Amino acid sequence: MPGWSRHDGHAIAFPLHNVDTDQLIPSRFMSTPRSQGYARFLLHDLRKDAAGEDHPHFPLNRHRHASILIAGRNFGSGSSREAAVYALVDAGIKAVFAPSFGDIFAGNAVNNGLLPACVSDDDFNLLIRSLGDGAELAMVALDRGQFSIGNVQVPFALDPSWRKKLINGWDDIDLTMQHLADIERHRTKLKQTAPWSRPVADV
Amino acid sequence: MTVPRTLLDKLWSAHEILVRADGSSLLWVDRHLVHEGSHHAFARIESRGLPVAEPELTFAVVDHYAPTRRLAQIADPQISYMVENLRNNATKHELRLFDLDDPGQGIVHVVGPEQGLTLPGLLINCGDSHTSTHGAFGALAFGIGATEVAHVLATQTIWQRKPKAMRMHIDGKLGPGVSAKDIALNWIAGLGADGAQGHAIEYAGSTVRELSMEGRMTLCNLSIEGGARFGLIAPDETTFLYLEGRPHAPRNEAWDAARKAWVHLHTDAEAEFDRDIHIDADKIAPTVTWGTSPEQAIPVTSTIPDPKALANGEAEAVRDSLDYMHLSAGDPIEGTPVDQVFLGSCTNGRIEDLRSAAAVLIDRKAKVPGLVSPGSAQVKAQAEQEGLDRIFIEAGLEWAAAGCSMCVGMNGDVVGPGKRCASSTNRNFRGRQGPGALTHLMSPAMVAAAAVTGTITDVRPLLKGGKA
Structure with missing residues (x-):
């Protein structure tokens, strides 16, 4: 996964609260192999009517080139399905700004190069007001923790370990493989001090 | 005198292999539960040519796509593909599989405790947000995404920042027709669906002590609906009575040793929490x-x-x-x-x-x-x-x-x-x-x-x- 520290793209307002992962991708699409692409599943049931036609007023249907979402609180709450992040990433979304995120979703986002950036309630309202129904060119400076739309500039919060991971495009498995000796030591100690912690085999 | 510690502190330090300068801990995983939805993670380790690090600690369960009207649904190609995919991965990596015809099959968060795979003091991961359920036994249990599932498969460890600690004191007697579900919906309505974000909730108080393991699991299960990835309840006699004799639980001397270790799994009297919440059980209606x-x-x-x-x-x-x-x-x-x-x-x-x-x-x-x-x-x-x-x-x-x-x-x-x-x-x-x-x-x-x-x-x- 390539790292990134700055992104320029179009931001749009999607100010609903509690957009859960079941909205981001309904469960019926989740058996699809990732190689087939998940963009078409993003927010499927909010975006389309029962006949499968796009709602013309839905923000992502009006602005298909948007790569930054300003979303309401508790974005990505609910299930651990990483497919919710795949749908966003495959649709070209690079960053989501919201007052809060589901904990599991935020971790999954970072593991796929998607920025889950926390902004204050006041800054959220400011961004929503400045965007209205439009799409505006915006800039994310990951290294400085700043986001700007024209003259409007707001800071955002991000766990320092996540910032580093996004910038470097790190893969956790590679990092962990450097600690194999420590892991083995822990494993051996555990077998001596807490042998009960290993499951009894089937009889 | 040693510093008083919360149950979360004790569980965390027991699993911490190392801490990075940025505050991320590398934690040992004692049980990894996988299901049909784990297909992305298996594909990921496959593409890197990595084996499952600890097949003995990894258990596969058919649940999300399990046909409940077996014959009619198994004919659906999408469902049979998902179940077959898990079977293939379980066979390939030599994992114990609870398949559709297994007398131990069921929903992963019901099966784990029932089989004695869930024990106090363990760290349990599963690619499912309701993994918080297992915290009812005093286990550090949390849901993870597919990238993390692949990481646990490949290394038997997980990177995680320690959450903040919240204690929810629930005291009083539940009225007739009122259960753990009502307690949970009640506090979530009060604090909000993101009210406990970033926290591990320890449920304490007289009402929690009176709950059966089933009720405690319901309470911990719903932690995630209030934003908390972890729910915890200190183990006690109710816990031990539930677990003794379960198929994969320790036996004989191992059981005695485990009991001795589990007695320490509680929050010390003077330990402090980042947040304390009080709930009056008597006042909860259905x-x-x-x-x-x-x-x-x-x-x-x-x-x-x-x-x-x-x-x-x-x-x-x-x-x-x-x-x-x-x-x-x-x-x-x-x-x-x-x-x-x-x-x-x-x-x-x-x-x-x-x-x-x-x-x-x-x-x-x-x-x-x-x-x-x-x-x-x-x-x-x-x-x-x-x-x-x-x-x-x-x-x-x-x-x-x-x-x-x-x-x-x-x-x-x-x-x-x-x-x-x-x-x-x-x-x-x-x-x-x-x-x-x-x-x-x-x-x-x-x-x-x-x-x-x-x-x-x-x-x-x-x-x-x-x-x-």
Whole structure:
């Protein structure tokens, strides 16, 4: 996964609260192999009517080139399905700004190069007001923790370990493989001090 | 004197292999539970040519796509593909698989405890947000995404920042017809669906001590609906009694050694939490959701909130939910007609849940159709031994096999568009139970009451001695 520290793209307002992962991708699409692409599943049931036609007023249907979402609180709450992040990433979304995120979703986002950036309630309202129904060119400076739309500039919060991971495009498995000796030591100690912690085999 | 520690502190330090300068800990994983949805993670380790690091600590369960009407659904190519995919991965990596015909099969969060795979003091991961369930045993248990599942498969470890600690004191006596589900919906309504974000919740207090393991699991299971990835309850005699003799639990000297270790798994008297919340159990009424987020829950005796009384933003969310749910502000929630009911899920699909629903349904008829899917094959067998299946069938409900079923709708058990379902599950999200489905979350006893009257109903008058 390539790292990134700055992104320029179009931001749009999607100010609903509690957009859960079941909205981001309904469960019926989740058996699809990732190689087939998940963009078409993003927010499927909010975006389309029962006949499968796009709602013309839905923000992502009006602005298909948007790569930054300003979303309401508790974005990505609910299930651990990483497919919710795949749908966003495959649709070209690079960053989501919201007052809060589901904990599991935020971790999954970072593991796929998607920025889950926390902004204050006041800054959220400011961004929503400045965007209205439009799409505006915006800039994310990951290294400085700043986001700007024209003259409007707001800071955002991000766990320092996540910032580093996004910038470097790190893969956790590679990092962990450097600690194999420590892991083995822990494993051996555990077998001596807490042998009960290993499951009894089937009889 | 040593610094007083919380249960979270003790569990965390016991699993910490190292801490990075940025605050991330590398933690040892004692149990890794996988299911059909783990296919992305298996594909990922496959593409890197990595083996499963600890097959003996990895257990596979068919649950999300498990057909509950076995023969009809297994013919669906998408479902059989997902189940077959898990089988292939389990065979390839030599994992113990709880397959559809296994007497131990069921929903992963029911199976883990039932099989004695879940124990106090363990770290348990699963690619499912309701992994918080296992915290009821004093285990550090949390849901993870597919990239993390691949990482655990490949290394038996996980990177994680330690959450903040919240203690929820729940004291007092629950009234008749009020259960752990009502406690959970109650606090989530109070704090919000993101109220406990970034925290591990330790549930404490006299009410929690009085709860059975089933009730404790329901409480911990729903932690994630209030935003907390972790729920915790210190183990006690109730825990040990539940676990002793379970198939994969320690035996003989190992059991004695484990008991000695588990006694220390509690929060020290002087330990401090980042947040303390107090809940009075006596004041909790049977609770139901009216909207599309678990935080939109009210006592069954209340009226549906009026968006006019709320601030902007919040008012809009309430209006959207009411619109989707076809409900009107100010109406009483009780008496809302339902089209069907569902009993089951990792939240409320255990034997005690089925007993409490059966106690309401005995000698009564359901006015609406409904599906009962026990949480596991063992729960099913136990219920049949107790004659509960007859009570459900005679009331007019369908008695099906075990799986996640209508909680998530992946196996084809769905609620139709515009249909209203009284459900013992965990999420009332839009379309969760099927596109356009309208879900009301409530306890199993309340689901049974809704079945009997065909409307959302306060279960209390229907309890023993009450009129139908």
